[in-house]
Amino acid sequence: MTTLRTRLVAEERKAQIVKEAELLIRTNGFQGFSISALAEACGLTRAGVLHHVGSKDQLLIDVLEAKERETGEETSALIQAIGHPTAREVLDLLMRRNMERPEIMLLFTVLAAESLNPQHPAHDYFAERLQRGARRLAPLLGGDSQNAENAAIEILSYMDGLQLNWLRDGEIDLWARWSAFADRYFGSVG
Template sequence: MARRERSRLPAPERRRQIIEAATALVAERGFWGLSMQDVADACGLTVPGLLHHVGSKDGLLIAVLEHRDAEDHRAIGDPPPSDLRALCAALVRRNATQPEIVRLFAVLAAESLAPDHPAHDYFAARQQGVLDALTALAKPVSARPEALARQIIATMDGLQLQWLRAPAGTDLVAMWEAAAQMLFAGPTASAGRPARSR
């Protein structure tokens, strides 16, 4: 039965199915609570059949994370908005449509603080990459671009946690827009325009 079902899907479609099933399970249970048997069952596969597509549990986790990043890049646009405030707004709007994925990243980001977590290096590199990208975009609008980039990341992450805790009564996009008014105001930053020289 499992063999017949497996033959119906081309390898890329099967891999996408596996990633989607694993994404939902990790968002619900965290990586340490993830069972390869549960992922296999969700896809109508045996565990060896599952491993044929992803290599290992660690490989599956990295595939889930990389798939999410690729999907976000496609949704936001290629190239993405070059205006810092517009990019942040696009990211928040995107995240507001996918609470399960945001929960997945929140859970894994916390778990991966442990040095032996398989996603530890991935999240460390991703955090630095995001910081570098936002810092570069902040240079035209802030005298302290790295500080602004760090404040944006902290604000976005904090608002998302509040939203995940109480999604029914929380408007993530509205909360971000209110925070952005403060982040992009003042003598060193403006709403997407270079700060005026004195």
Template sequence: MAANRHTADKTTRSGRTSPAAGRATGRTAERGTGRSAGHSRKATVSAASAVSASEAPEEQIDRRTRILNAAVEHFGTLGYYGTSLQKIATSVGLTKAGVLHYVGSKEGLLRLVLTEMYDQETNELLRECANQPRPLIAAMFRANVAINAKRPNLVHMFSTLSAEALDPNHPAHDYFAQRERDGVEQAMKVNWAVPEGIDPAEVMLAGFSMMDGVQLRWLRKPGQDFQTMWAQCEDVLFPMPLWEGYR
């Protein structure tokens, strides 16, 4: 489900220096070393170019995948603010410049793990439902649960970032604020089979909220079967006999 724009890291939250401080530091460094900021930028670009030139396309894909997987682990356990590009670079055997070559920036990396790593499969699931004449909402949720049951690390990352992004200044705040609305909007393009008098939008919102809660319980107690836990919720979300024939 589509991500929106992300705000820049705030100095007090991310630990990065402000633009003004960065310029002052750059001028001090230039006076102390006699090397210009332009020289430093060229060196970084040259290092990144060297990484690209020395690798075959499949090697570049492999490196990028390893960077994204490492980011999932770090964001999940440390959050966005607790993670640095240097930590990720070290974990995959690259320099920070090498990581930046593949992801552009820390915010770019955050965007990739959310929209490419996490959302891609669930977006595809909704597209498949849209191509069916009368799909079942309950079946869609079960398929979504089956997807997430196989990727606890991604669910952990998503849950950690979701809580962290309650802060309006978090770079993923807009993504999470818009994600639910986009999800319901996308789901409402599907011709769902529901009992008479049932509003699919209300069911979708309730289902997404319930899934968030079940996922947190699942993460707190490793070893539980996520699909079994979800099955226990279906009688509440899709009560019988109202949903007879629609589950």
């Protein structure tokens, strides 16, 4: 039986590959992910996939960057709709968005754990991810930049840990726990 292949321009094909890779990685983790399975899902050969992405390691970074870019665009749009939001409003928006898309939360959680190994291709990406987030959040927290970045790291670390536990135990009321923490935190600093 011959598989019908659809011709796509290079940019569309790469987007398709990245999207299919995200689904497979989310399901199997990066360690259980194969280019062969991805090629089959995309209706391509293994060589065809690698032509568009270079390597399995580069593909992982492409997936993470695409999701981070998508999240950044959505967050920017939400922030723009509010006007001049407070840190709490931005964080509430992020938490609500994450709750609506647990599959993305799961993708990042699985990959963050796998990438603890310094040999993992996303090790550097995740080592820098918290710092990038803290630099973006710090201006909304006020105060001197070092204290604001430290506070941002604490808040983002709490969010990551809470989300991890929610993924493990769906009985946890993620919004209630986040709200209680944010009420305590922002009540004490604001």
